[in-house]
Amino acid sequence: MKRLVLCVLMLAALPVQAEDVDVFLSRFRSALVARDAVAIADLTQLPFLYQGRWLDRAAFIRAVPELFDARLSRCLAQARPQTEGQDRLLHCAPHAFYLRIGADRRWRLAEFTADGEDLP
Helix, strand or coil, rough: HHHHHHHHHHHHCCCCCCCCHHHHHHCCCCCHCCCCCHHHCCEEEECEECCCCCCHHHHHHHHHHHHCCHHHHHHHHHHHCCCCCEEEEHHHHHHHHEEEEEECCCCEEEEECCCCHHHH
């Protein structure tokens, strides 16, 4: 019995591997193509800052069609992730979308920026 308890404790102490970013990207891109706001919200670190407001889940779901229009969704479906520190970035001018590992050790859409010089 002591051995079993020791084994369980040792397993619990092992670091949990983070989800592979390619797994996240596959799910994220599928949700974008399907225009599935709920699935996109599931893959997003909430609350999410958009247009100067922190959006909870319900507000984020309502904002998805505006945030991820058809042009941007097509671009994100093909953008190659770039590494910046521990983050991954997807660039679709004028936007950069930051992907980050959350507390649950899963990748999440964490934030985005817009370069004012690249805006139409």
